[in-house]
Each structure stands twice: as structure tokens, then as C-alpha cells.
């Protein structure tokens with residue numbers, strides 16, 4: 001994880017003072033220094049709901065997409081280079097002409113190559129290294145190249161015709177696992193349906209196109225921009241869109257007949273089966289006793305214990321060298 005205090009190092013070392021007025025923090029981690037919450041006009045832009053929720057719980061003002069003018073901005077790098085370039089470019093545009101932009105990131109998130117790219121088009125005011133990463137800052141006029149950086153990360157139609165953007169799940173090509181799962185969307189998929197971790201909407205759109213007995217389909221997605229893309233990709237009046245953290249979903253007033261999912265398996269670089277396990281538990285919580293859960297997962301991910309814990313019956317419908325498709329029925333009451 002990135003060092004949350006690194007972004008304040010230039011201020012702590014007396015090399016820079018934050019200007020008065022509103023400050024925007026793009027993609028902050030959930031652990032940013034608490035002192036920032038006390039600043040008037042301090043706004044976090046965080047489109048990933050679990051992190052947005054944690055920041056809000058700590059007293060920060062959080063929006064999924066910020067607009068307006070700021071005196072200064074901070075950017076924490078994500079794992080996606082195109083998104084990082086666009087975030088730095090947009091931060092400088094939102095603070096121009098005399099604001100300052102601080103950028104912090106780990107080496108593993110590409111901070112060195114980003115710094116190099118920024119240096120090619122504009123001057124850097126300063127750089128410091130800390131905790132296997134760097135913080136650098138810049139100010140001044142927005143270089144012409146930054147408009148291209150912003151455009152490159154924006155949503156575009158992929159070769160299959162879906163609106164996607166860099167940083168979303170499988171933006172260029174439909175995921176092979178999702179395609180495998182979609183082949184099981186038959187007449188048993190009906191009534192109220194939920195898609196957990198719906199991304200830009202591939203599975204939901206396939207289900208709605210194949211299953212005319214679906215009454216409603218709720219897309220739950222944590223990443224705001226992906227959900228926005230899904231609103232364009234899933235054009236069916238039965239679809240409803242929810243910016244939500246699936247692992248925090250409670251038991252709904254009306255449980256679902258079918259839950260479909262290709263659960264996320266990492267937030268950082270390494271596989272984190274606990275996220276998928278949280279999705280399996282959520283599926284069991286929101287299903288009717290007679291409902292079914294259809295899921296695809298990377299074959300090596302250890303989900304069997306969780307399926308056993310949350311469902312009375314489950315089976316592998318198909319598996320190949322990469323993926324397994326699972327059907328689970330008869331959810332056990334939450335313990």
C-alpha cells in the first residue's frame with residue numbers, strides 16, 4: 001500500500017505551503033492523514049465506494065466526481081497509467097493558473113515513469129522520495145499535452161461496441177470467464193436478479209438479452225465510472241444501477257431469485273480471495289431460499305470453503321484450465 005503521509009512530506013519539510021481555499025484530493029486512500037479533514041473546503045474525489053465510505057466515516061467530504069475550481073490539488077496514483085496521467089492533467093487544469101498540484105505514488109504504481117512523462121512536457125517544482133515511492137509537485141500553466149492525457153483516459157467504445165475506459169475491468173476485450181458464465185443464462189434466470197460487481201455491464205446486458213423472464217436486474221458496482229459506463233451499455237428498462245460496496249449489502253426487503261457474478265479477485269497486485277469470499281456471503285444474504293447463485297471465478301481461487309459455508313448445495317457446472325462456473329442453491333441463513 002502507498003504511504004498515506006507521503007503526500008504531506010513537502011509541507012512537513014517546509015518546502016511548500018498549501019494555499020488557502022478549497023483543496024481537492026483525487027483518488028485518496030482510506031488512510032490519508034486525519035488533519036486534512038479539518039481544512040475548510042477539503043474535498044476527496046473517490047469513485048471506489050468502499051474507500052469513499054471509509055473516508056466519509058472519518059469525517060471527510062467525498063464525491064465520486066469533483067468539479068469547480070480549487071486552490072490546490074493532491075493526486076494519489078492508482079495502478080493504471082492512463083488514469084494517473086489523466087488525473088495529474090485534470091488536477092492542474094482545476095487549479096490553474098496559480099495553484100499547486102502534489103502527486104504521490106509508489107514505484108510499483110509507476111511514479112518514476114509518470115514523473116518522467118510530466119517532465120517532458122512541463123517543469124516540476126520539486127520531488128522527494130519516501131517509502132518506496134515519490135511525491136512531486138508542479139504548478140503553472142497547463143501544457144498542451146495534458147488535454148491529450150485527459151482524453152486518452154476517457155470512455156470510448158471498445159471493439160465489441162461497449163463503452164469502457166482504461167482502469168475498468170477488461171476494457172478492451174470481453175473477459176473469457178464472463179463469456180463462459182453468460183452461456184448459462186437460460187430460462188432459470190428469472191424474476192428479480194442482481195449482478196454483483198457489474199463493471200461496465202457485460203453480464204447484465206447478456207442476461208437481459210437472453211432471459212425474458214427477468215423482471216428487474218440490479219447492477220451493483222463499486223467503481224463509479226464503470227457504473228456510469230454500464231448505464232450506457234445496458235439499455236433495458238428492467239435494469240437499475242447502484243453505486244455500492246457489495247460486501248456491505250444487507251438483507252433486502254425483497255430477496256433475489258438469481259444472483260450472477262464474476263467477483264473481483266484483487267484490489268492491489270496480488271490475488272485477494274477474501275474479496276470474492278465476501279461476494280459469496282453477500283449473494284447468500286440477498287437470495288431467496290429457492291434462489292440460485294451463478295458465478296465464474298479463476299479456477300485456482302479457493303472459494304469452495306465459502307460456498308460450503310453459505311450454501312446447502314453447490315456444483316461446478318464447467319471448468320477449463322483458467323475458469324470455473326459454479327451454481328449454488330439453497331443459501332444458509334446468515335450466521
Ligand SMILES: C[S@@+](CC[C@H](N)C(=O)[O-])C[C@H]1O[C@@H](n2cnc3c(N)ncnc32)[C@H](O)[C@@H]1O
Pocket residue numbers: 050169170175178196197198199200201202203220221222223226244245246247261262263264265
Ligand atoms: C471481475 S470484474 C467483473 C465485471 C463484469 N461483471 C464483467 O463480467 O465484465 C469485478 C467488478 O467488481 C467491482 N468491485 C470490486 N470491489 C467491489 C465491491 N466491494 N463492491 C462492488 N463491486 C466491486 C470491480 O470494480 C469490477 O468492476
